[in-house]
Amino acid sequence: MSKKTNEMSQILSQEKLASDVYSMWLRTEEIAKEASPGQFVSVYSRDGSRVLPRPISICEVSEDKRSLRLVYRVVGKGTEEFSMLKAGDRLSILGPLGNGFPLERAAGKRVFLMGGGIGIPPMVETAKALDGDKHIIAGYRDELFLQEELKRYGRVYTATEDGSAGTPGNVLDAMMANGLTKEEGREPEIIFACGPAPMLRAIKAYAQEMEIECWISMEERMACGVGACLACVCQSKEIDEHSKVHNKRVCKDGPVFLSTEVEL
Amino acid sequence: MSKKTNEMSQILSQEKLASDVYSMWLRTEEIAKEASPGQFVSVYSRDGSRVLPRPISICEVSEDKRSLRLVYRVVGKGTEEFSMLKAGDRLSILGPLGNGFPLERAAGKRVFLMGGGIGIPPMVETAKALDGDKHIIAGYRDELFLQEELKRYGRVYTATEDGSAGTPGNVLDAMMANGLTKEEGREPEIIFACGPAPMLRAIKAYAQEMEIECWISMEERMACGVGACLACVCQSKEIDEHSKVHNKRVCKDGPVFLSTEVEL
Amino acid sequence: MINTKVSLAGVELKNPVMTASGTFGSGVEYSELIDLNRLGAVVTKGVASTPWTGNPTPRIAETYGGMINAIGLQNPGMKVFCERDLPFLEKFDTKVIVNVCGKTKEEYCRVVDRLSDENIDMLEINISCPNVKEGGIAFGQDPFAVEEITAAVKKYARQPVIMKLSPNVADITEMARAAECGGADVLSLINTLTGMKIDINKRTFAVANRTGGLSGPCVKPVAVRMVYQVANTVKLPIIGMGGIATAEDALEFILAGATAVSVGTANFFNPRATLDVIEGIESYMQKNKIQDIQELIGVVK
Amino acid sequence: MINTKVSLAGVELKNPVMTASGTFGSGVEYSELIDLNRLGAVVTKGVASTPWTGNPTPRIAETYGGMINAIGLQNPGMKVFCERDLPFLEKFDTKVIVNVCGKTKEEYCRVVDRLSDENIDMLEINISCPNVKEGGIAFGQDPFAVEEITAAVKKYARQPVIMKLSPNVADITEMARAAECGGADVLSLINTLTGMKIDINKRTFAVANRTGGLSGPCVKPVAVRMVYQVANTVKLPIIGMGGIATAEDALEFILAGATAVSVGTANFFNPRATLDVIEGIESYMQKNKIQDIQELIGVVK
Ligand SMILES: Cc1cc2nc3c(=O)[nH]c(=O)nc-3n(C[C@H](O)[C@H](O)[C@H](O)COP(=O)(O)OP(=O)(O)OC[C@H]3O[C@@H](n4cnc5c(N)ncnc54)[C@H](O)[C@@H]3O)c2cc1C
């Protein structure tokens, strides 16, 4: 298990990738070193009126493991604040948190990385870390981002809701349109997915039907980020080993779960 | 009466004058134009956890009346925040507030400007605005600041509590030590004073004894800064015309009062 | 054209946004900073039968996301108020609501009686001030007292009566019901929560009165909860307040069941707060294609 | 050498700083981030007789300077707690206080009875959770119920009993006196204030349970006031909490009369908050030449 640290990181760069999507590289002492793909960090606001951390997935770790990249969408006050920070500013973060994707399960398999919207960023580091035959399906609302990074580490298929690029529709549509099907012998042997709940629900159903091993990264509002407060639970199919009830903690037991383990 | 405006001012410069004393020049649209000596501004914190304004006296107004200077001591969270701002940063301020010193009362008189500690800054603009025979008595704890500015506009006599410069002791000690007395025919004909309560109390007593007209600038915690909330009252000797009780509003009826009008 | 007009016991406001008593004086001072004609109503500082000196200073202290105050209802008394402050307010195209305080039931009635003859749109009865020894909160924490004082002032009032409730109770709905039984026309809530701050360096109380009333953004969740509870208990229209600084805040109260809202402490850190709220409500309605603000009141159930 | 040791009903803590129930799990998770040996005590999440599922999500929402939570006392039940979580805590040189919840008086007693056999220093009885329908706050708002349940659990407890009071009352001293009469050894306050947040875009409640408990820096003035009132009413030692994030905050509570303090929500924005508070209290004592923390407890009167 990776060692968690609360650090005052330093912002190395801040860049706008799309209308409301930003990318930030942060210099850390410990966190980048410990991080693995699919894990996230808690980012603390610098404004005293906001007391809860913002969980943001680790998009990339630099080769020297001294810095990490966060790619995030401005959706509220916290992310708006982050977007206004500049190189040189400092930012308190806690991490790495959560379990991350079980890369070892993908060994030798045709792995599909499916990211939707702001669920795309963790797929960059995941693709980077995986060897072998990687298919990356990226679903966007309209504007594209992180395409170059993704293309560096695998074959990329794109879907957009407004049809402005790639396949019109969602990630499953893009799979079908590109012949990534059982009929063609090109279906996934294992899926790693991250994105909005409706997308995850559809992927879970598809995987269940096709009997494909599928790992999904869940989202829930968080307070502690380390498994102590029980704010961020999702419902589990079976009684959970730790909680003794039908609840799993997204921050600690997840965010990545086997799709059959959890209710969506 | 000066028109009040709430503006997003821009910081032109930030400078450290002494261990915990800072000086900030701000570009304003309206406030500097309207300001007169002894008035103050409400400075709003940028951190949402701090909801009350910090009243800071106007230390100087630039010749073109487009910017104003605030000199302040870091004593708590708000002033600490201000001290970390840099040129280019923006800061919301409301002003000019309060009445200011009644300069017209000093016409043709030997005027004494007496400032103690962080009560010294407003004396710069006051000295600048007054013609004639000006004596500036500045009392410090230890480190000096704003001496050059003061010297530009009048004769400066200095006192320090630790005796490291000028007369050891307070502003009254400096007066006596420099022969600014009735015996020498050099006593004040009118006093404008700003500083900590014990200093003002001593000056008030001195002025009363010597029957000298004396105006003092008072401090009290403020919320609205414009006379609406009745947070900042001081006790008045007579029933106040506006409040109908023995209270005057420091932010609106003051901060400058005739020393005989108010209890200290 | 979107409609932001709301009606409180027959009094029509051009928009639901008013000032919170005690934070806006009687309007004179803030009229230098904002156009009072744009407000739904101005609610004045509490008025008693005679001038009140209020509490010693320090009267306020900043707290995290808010402040405590113990002004102690300083006011010039009803005579000066009627002769000086009311004529000023009458010049504006906004409704005038006068906040009333008193030390005894008789004093409340005396003030209401005097104000009844004036050109005032509504009276707000403050039975919830935590900063005075007599009157105030002593009435606001006991349902029998709430009902009794409501019935008493109603006898003298020619304007609709707003009863202002205290949040320092275990069950706000009990107080709301009591005010309704007493004949209140409108309820306003919340007044301040009793709080304390200690100056650890001076080792003394940060406000001279020891305790003070907590207000500002920090109290909003308590206020929204109480407005929601009261809106789902009584039939009276509600004026919601407690921490409103933005249109988003105001909309929380409206969705929870408030017909109108007051902006208090926010005036101190943003003198334009009332106008920002008014404009923000309009944009929200436009964005969400809401024609009439009635469509929003109390829809979150 | 300065002394920060305090004693609560005969249990000696190396310093007055503990964790607030529900914000620190049973210590396992935060032990990766801070050294539990440094804490005065660890207070665990509420434990019931059987596993509780808790409330649906979203269970929390951020508010201005604080948060609301409606976890609903999810817990694995006393059996798993005793077999798995207690042995973990026993490894540390810190006092262990177990928070107890229940739906009925009998359930509280059952849990206390079971825990009495364990190596636990104190039991904290949560009669003030606003997020569960039965039990919890239903007990905490009625002085007769407070006294009754205190007396009941005291019969089963072999450890000193801390009664945890709710701030959602008109008069906290009444509840404190009731707990004292029932035989409580220590009082802890405050639990959370009932609050609500509305999501104006989704036009629904921000937490699934509609209402939640407000905690964090925003509530501190209410908490300090209540601690002060209770300290000046009953003779029992008090554990103060509500918004403590810094040593300055903790010292306000101590000066107001708290013998010990708990850090809750602050752990979420500063995992080192407890340690910062401990270190800050020591520096304050050093700076002010205070030998023994006893010299600070309740000195602001
Ligand atoms: C494990 C995990 C990984 C994530 N990774 C990313 C990422 O890489 N890039 C990215 O843009 N977003 C990511 N998110 C979503 C991100 O956390 C939210 O968009 C962000 O917290 C919003 O904060 P705000 O202050 O701008 O919004 P506000 O709506 O003002 O936030 C209010 C509160 O709600 C919480 N909140 C709001 N939306 C979410 C959400 N979707 N999930 C969890 N909490 C939420 C906030 O943390 C805060 O406490 C992730 C969420 C989780 C749980």
Ligand SMILES: Cc1cc2nc3c(=O)[nH]c(=O)nc-3n(C[C@H](O)[C@H](O)[C@H](O)COP(=O)(O)OP(=O)(O)OC[C@H]3O[C@@H](n4cnc5c(N)ncnc54)[C@H](O)[C@@H]3O)c2cc1C
């Ligand atoms: C009319 C007037 C003019 C002033 N001019 C200057 C000046 O030119 N330079 C300068 O350094 N200081 C001046 N002060 C004092 C200055 O307002 C305080 O030092 C400052 O508000 C402290 O804020 P803080 O957040 O750093 O301290 P904190 O102690 O954290 O402040 C907490 C609260 O108390 C208020 N407060 C604290 N000290 C004072 C005080 N002495 N007077 C009024 N309110 C206070 C703050 O505004 C804030 O609301 C003036 C005060 C007044 C009333």
Ligand SMILES: Cc1cc2nc3c(=O)[nH]c(=O)nc-3n(C[C@H](O)[C@H](O)[C@H](O)COP(=O)(O)O)c2cc1C
């Ligand atoms: C400085 C101050 C003075 C107040 N005076 C009064 C008053 O005279 N009468 C009254 O009913 N409420 C008074 N209040 C309470 C406010 O009207 C309002 O109910 C409360 O502050 C909550 O709203 P807010 O958080 O928007 O300020 C006062 C509040 C403050 C901050």
Ligand SMILES: Cc1cc2nc3c(=O)[nH]c(=O)nc-3n(C[C@H](O)[C@H](O)[C@H](O)COP(=O)(O)O)c2cc1C
């Ligand atoms: C997420 C969360 C869970 C809580 N769970 C419990 C609990 O199980 N038992 C209890 O007595 N109090 C519980 N509380 C209340 C805290 O122990 C504490 O009384 C309150 O939060 C005030 O302190 P704070 O502002 O420092 O958080 C909980 C609080 C939070 C925020």
Ligand code: FES
């Ligand atoms: S956020 Fe606290 S348990 Fe997950």
Ligand code: FES
């Ligand atoms: S600060 Fe409001 S009246 Fe002076």
